[in-house]
Amino acid sequence: MRAVGTQHVPEVARWWPHSHGKPVLYEASLHVTTSAETVTIDAGRVGFRTIAAGSRSDHEVDVDGLDLHINGVSVFARGRGLDADRPVSRSRPAPEALRRGAHASHATPA
Numbered sequence: 001m002r003a004v005g006t007q008h009v010p011e012v013a014r015w016w017p018h019s020h021g022k023p024v025l026y027e028a029s030l031h032v033t034t035s036a037e038t039v040t041i042d043a044g045r046v047g048f049r050t051i052a053a054g055s056r057s058d059h060e061v062d063v064d065g066l067d068l069h070i071n072g073v074s075v076f077a078r079g080r081g082l083d084a085d086r087p088v089s090r091s092r093p094a095p096e097a098l099r100r101g102a103h104a105s106h107a108t109p110a
Helices: 095-105
Strands: 026-033 038-046
Touching: none
Parallel strands: none
Antiparallel strands: 026 038
């Protein structure tokens, strides 16, 4: 069995990175009703936010670079990725590549 649905949440408080505000989270649950019973499934805590690669709708990461925006506000992404010297990729790397990158990034200098 497969079920699909949409939930609209009006005037929800947005989730923010801790550096920009309070990371508001809501308890969520799913109520499934059949002819025999209603079952409640705990969906954990969820946050609502928008995320964009740039400030314009026509922003192209490959051309314009990454200009991360959360809830319409420019956010500096701290930290380093496993492949910081490579351009942003839209494909997901294979698990083996992630493991190789993780080992390389945690190597101790001789």
